[in-house]
Amino acid sequence: MSKQKTTAKIISQTRISDSIYDMRLETALAEGALPGQFIGVYTRDKSMLLPRPISICEADRDRNMLRIVYRVVGEGTAEFSSYREGESVEILGILGNGFPVSEGKGRTAFLVSGGIGVPPMVQLSKELEPVAGRLYNVTGYRNSDTFLKDDLAKYGEVHIATEDGSVGTKGNVIDAMRALNDGGIEADVIFACGPMPMLKAVKRYAEEKHIKAYISLEERMACGVGACLGCVVRTNGTDTHSYVNNARICTDGPVFDAEYVNI
Ligand SMILES: Cc1cc2nc3c(=O)[nH]c(=O)nc-3n(C[C@H](O)[C@H](O)[C@H](O)COP(=O)(O)OP(=O)(O)OC[C@H]3O[C@@H](n4cnc5c(N)ncnc54)[C@H](O)[C@@H]3O)c2cc1C
Ligand code: FES
CATH class of the missing domain: 2.40.30.10 (Translation factors)
Structure with missing residues (x-):
């Protein structure tokens, strides 16, 4: 459309x-x-x-x-x-482009989100649940205000990390993923949305473990339709239009293969 x-x-x-x-x-x-x-x-x-x-x-x-x-x-x-x-x-x-739901087909998917990156995980969980092998939401909050947790729980297990330790694992989403690993659970594919420090950590985690990761960069935007270049991110590939190593988050993203973007 x-x-x-x-x-x-x-x-x-x-x-x-x-x-x-x-x-x-x-x-x-x-x-x-x-x-x-x-x-x-x-x-x-x-x-x-x-x-x-x-x-x-x-x-x-x-x-x-x-x-x-x-x-x-x-x-x-x-x-x-x-x-x-x-x-x-x-x-x-x-x-924007949206998450590649088909990449979760038959696989163990970690849906990793934090703060105001949690909302898109509801629709993503809804669409992945019938096709993914297993689905785990790993969700980071500041404190016990765990908004949307019940919406996510309709579609699979929710593992929470809180900065103050009031709910779930004390720490961040990486700590919560490592706690899942300790229970013998590891992702085949990761879908993530949240603040930039969280996305950088998810990218590192995925690289370290050779897991495919798709991250949504919800950075500041201006026009939102590709006209102002106010949202560019450095990439490892050359843009076929401008021949530079940049992508516009608003039109080429906000979801990118984590390997493709330099964050
Ligand atoms: C693709 C995309 C999807 C988004 N989805 C959601 C969503 O589902 N729910 C939601 O609450 N927000 C979301 N955001 C962030 C939201 O767009 C901003 O919070 C909003 O534009 C702020 O507008 P404002 O006029 O209230 O605040 P402003 O006066 O524009 O800013 C107020 C404060 O918020 C900070 N801020 C503004 N935009 C962002 C941002 N993108 N990231 C981090 N800090 C910001 C500013 O630095 C400033 O400190 C999304 C952003 C993007 C790019
Ligand atoms: S916000 Fe204007 S090009 Fe992306």
Whole structure:
């Protein structure tokens, strides 16, 4: 489906933890949405021109429903949190490439996420569960605010790491993966989304163990459609268009083979 700016109706908006909101939208864009893809959400405040990129947490194609889960961090997301059921919002989508679900077929998949990288793992888990051999969500949180844990648990085991040790393994997602290894479980393939230090550590873990890893780089973006070069990442391959070792996260990603990007 080509990218289009469209008006979506807000079916519901719920605060699911301190600063995290769950918004469900009625939109035909749900039809072509893949896990790991995202939409641009426009503010009504016209002083903020650029849409805010937010991942697809769930897509229900039969009901034309897209679910997004976001943390309030600045003016744009604060404005979104004031929206109510029945109102409408302008969105741009569907953007980005998405995770290669077929790579998980018949294999043991670790879905590794942290912080606001957790939402896309819900739709990814939903699509991998019927095809993967085994599926483990390894999820990192700051503390006992383990938002979306119950959504992930519908599709397989969830192994949690918390920085303060209040739930699961004390430490980070790498510590939680090593705890799984101690129980004789290792990934054939890793899908990851989260903050850059986490993704760097996942890339190192995958290299060390010769495991294929796909990582979603949810870095800052501007236009979101490939026009401004505000989101480039260094790569090991040459771009066929510009002949440089760069890729645009918004259009070539946000999901990349971890071996391909220099992070
Ligand atoms: C592909 C993609 C998918 C995303 N998916 C989600 C999602 O599902 N849920 C969600 O809550 N957020 C997601 N984000 C991050 C989200 O886009 C930003 O938090 C949002 O744009 C902030 O807008 P704002 O106007 O509220 O804050 P701003 O005023 O723009 O920024 C406020 C603060 O947040 C920081 N910030 C802004 N963008 C990012 C970012 N991308 N990463 C880290 N820090 C940032 C800024 O440095 C600043 O400190 C995603 C980003 C990308 C690129
Ligand atoms: S955000 Fe403009 S090119 Fe990617």
